[in-house]
Amino acid sequence: MRFATWLISLLLVTTGTQQASAQRNVVHEERSQYRDVVVTEFNGQRCMLFNVVRGDMNQTCMDLSDPERLIFTYTKMSFAGLLFNPQPERILIAGLGGGTIPMTLRELYPDAEMDVVEIDPAVVTVAKDWFNYQEDDKHEVHVVDARVFIKRAGLRGVKYDFIMLDAFSGEYIPEHLLSREFLQEVKTLLTDDGILVANTFSSSRLYDHESVTYRDVFGPFYNFKLPDSGNRIILATPGDTLPHVGDLRAPARDLYDRLEPYGINILEFPPRLSDEPDWDTEARVLTDQYSPANLLN
Template structure:
């Protein structure tokens, strides 16, 4: 055997010994680490922190889901494999708003601090309706909801309850609103918050619909609309509202923009809105700070004012909703 063969054999022998020692050492480290991990009390995630589905059902209009994560219970509509969050509530503190846009919608009370009658279009889980009932216990509230399954879910999972001053109409909004208008019903505030898996049904966006809203409002009444910016549809919706209502204030910028519009021009400054919010905060003791919402107020300016509006003959909201804006 040559010297080089002996050197190769010695090298292989040493390599095998070193690898064996490393294997034993690695195994020892793994065992030691495992023993240490087992000896330390493990923190378990509480069951209430895990997301779980409480309810699922396909109705005539939506695929409805109720999901709970910790203290937060969420109402979702599933469309095209995507779960759109429609409502949420803190089950331990129903006055704590999990969704920021609820606070923005409360800006309507800055413009109408003492309403007597309120109409809601779109119930969802009823979180906002419940809060308003708490802060304004003597107000008459009417709610219109298209889907009876949504009403069932609001009652069973979100603590929503009708009372002598709160009535729910299970019907298409325009049909029911026409009936209410024919009966001479008038409201100080109308909240528009009807979504169908990420978009507003087109017949609740048009000029004709906004004119129906105006018919249902008292002379000094306001309409509070929940809109989503970032798409071409937003500018069409803002222009349509402005065509019918001479005065409009917007709250928020991303995710949701709440537009408060009135039948009569409101010659009021942002400073006065903040002052009103401070007075309401002192009176109502809101669980959030309403003056912070008032700080977000802008009088128009965040949409393209020139262009077409939505009408019953032209309302391609499904197409416009898919066109992003820079």
């Protein structure tokens, strides 16, 4: 028995029941220099796992009977960015996972150009082989560190209407993707009406530092949380002011019918957005010289 297979069984026995262990099947393992990528099937869902040793069971999941339906709340929350720019023409996503978000955006915006950045080639392989992820002439995945890709894109003067930072394993974000210098590079890639969507922590000792860092670079931003998610979504624009929440209700109504088949009720999003700090505003900004993300989390 492979190690990952044995460990998943052990975790399920110690945290659940023998029946749960018997029902969850490891259907694939892909090794890489970064981690073992494991695919399991359980209760009609296929899931991708990164951190088997730590019991992280929530990287990417797909409903086998309805692959379009989004399962995780944070994934649905990410589409709040469309309230700010409902017709993105150029999209950048850092972090592939199973490819759920880029494939959904591809279906919604078939004419948009999309760059997806993923550092781990094993993740790309698994996404294509097991989660229906596909590239096409307007949708390309780049196997490279997101910091490197964004630096190079900035030097070329590339601009995006919709940027999503989703290099998040559930308990870890690479520290070089949290610093002020990195976010400044990201900001230069946004068009005037562009939107940055960052999937990150709803709580941790990192929360205060991360929040003041985003505020330092972007000024006011919208914090988006839902009670059934351990994630928060940061929504930031390149301008000095944010649109009023009331102004986001009309695009929510316009988008509702298109997003509802994916399980996204975007009508409930605008009232949940807040630009009021709920963090220690005196916390230290994260920089390339000071970014102890692993210790703070």
